[in-house]
Amino acid sequence: MTGSVAAALRTGPRYLGTRWPWRSLACLIVAGILSCATVIGIVPVVLLGLTRRLRTALWEPMLRAHCARLRMIDPSIAERADTEVRNSADEQRLPTVRHVAYILGAAVSGGVAALLAVFAVTIVGMLLAAPLVIRDDYLDLGVWTVETSSGAWVLAVSGVVFLVLLAVVVGGWAVFESRLARLLLGVETDPWRLEAARLETTRSALLDAEGSERALLESELHDRVQHRLVALSMSLGLAEAADGDGPAGRLAADAHRQVDETLAELRAVLLGYSPRALIERGLAPALADLVADVPLDVDVRLDGLSGPRLPAPVEHMSYVLVSEALTNAVRHAQARHVTVRGDRAGGMWLLSVADDGVGGAQLSVGRGLGRLRGRLGALDGTLTVTSPVGGPTTIRMECPV
Known part of the structure; x- marks a missing residue:
């Protein structure tokens, strides 16, 4: 059996001989039930207010129920959607706007589709039962009254045709449902994007x-x-x-x-x-301790640190960069003054170290600054060195935070 109703539909007429039409119909019936449950569930939200506890208690079970329903038509998408919902619940995150939009959209589409499906199944059932009804009675279709067996069999054949069309339409609706889930529940199915997310x-x-x-x-x-x-x-x-x-x-x-x-x-x-001051107190105190023992005039000014601390890897790389730059300034640059500037701007951490030494610093592979550039790359950061012969030298680090 193919892996989803969409894949089954692409097989053409063989789709009718699979379980997917029945699974799609069952998914549609469950959608109608969940549509009623959604309408009922909205009532306490309106009456009791949009509190975090109430929204979590209502939206999470609804999303989980929809994920279980999606397993009938596309197990892979349902599994990814369920994982996203579980992670949100474990982290006690409120449902996103897309999650709420999916529940409301599924309630509307599922409710309307379920009503239309009940009507269509009733009509198909009447058409297929026409030969049995005509034996003892006649069949009144409003503008058409069938009293003969030949007319009844024409209705039965029409019922088979409508049944086939109904199976295809229900399958198409199931494909729409799976794509809606992929769009609004944050489910990604592109293998390259999935691999990028895994990496x-x-x-x-x-x-x-x-x-x-x-x-x-x-x-x-x-x-x-x-x-x-x-x-x-x-x-x-x-x-x-x-x-x-x-x-x-x-x-x-x-x-x-x-x-x-x-x-x-x-x-x-x-x-x-990895000094303890950096781990326990943050970047600014750690740099203050670092420059205290450096035989140079070092001016440090860090802005944008009044709020939350920088991520630990970014703090560590910033400390290592300043330490490496100061070591180079003392040993090789013959510098007398060093300026350290840091700032958080637009989701980026910008750090620069400039000295008034003789210049000539390079990003050599396998050496101090070269290794730092490679480690910064793992953080999606960049390291640039401007150091003409004669100076000055400026080392600049940019890293997302």
Whole structure:
């Protein structure tokens, strides 16, 4: 059996020998019932008001019932529509305008179509039963009275023709219903768009997983490795004090110095990787801590952060970008002054870092700025570098938020 009533109709006459005409008729009958239920369900909405709890309690069951009805004519669309409705319910979202429009549109079209179908089925039944009726009586059709068996069989043949036409019309109505659901319930059937949506979902999941792993690694390094190194440093300090001038004391002093250097390097890695100030307090405090230890005149001004915080991946990439730019300014650019500017505008986060150094910075593949551009691409962001020889250098990041 084909996968939908639309596919069955495309097979031509073979459609009549499938289950789809009967499934379409059953869907039409259920549509009539749901049409009555929709009219009844609107009454408490009008009387009790459009509260969130009431709308959720009424619209969700109606949408779920319509999704179950759609399974009779197009299971794939019904499954996607039901998934959308379930996700909306789980996230406690109110029905959208399109959802409400679908319920009202299905109520009108289903109610009218159901009444017409009842009338058509009654007429077809009378025509098909004409030979049996004529045996004992006559059939009065208003302008035409049938009393002979030959006339009755003509009516019966007409009934068969009308039955075929009714099956096709009901199937056409079912196709209209499935397309209406696809349009108003947000159901996408284009395979390329579905694949794009799947990739977008996968990418978001990977970014979330990266953030979780980064936070876990930072916590492990900070809470376990760093604490063990501090404890080791203290033990070596005690050993150094116990035999300050002896060979054991000198060896302990050298080991103590190496441990302190390792601790300093670990703190530097943690500061540039995922500082706790960024996770707990946001981008502005984290950048304030970052520039405090930079031997340059750094002017930071971030606008557009008075509302909700930036998404965690965007905050992290912004911090890493400023950290990389400051490192380059200190090590390579011979800069004296750095300006950091950030702003949220039109759904985009714009961040720029400019220095008065010698310039010549490039987006080399596999190097710091090149890797940042690739990671920003995963966020649909862009990274541009303007750095003529002689300076100044401006690194600009744009990312949707």
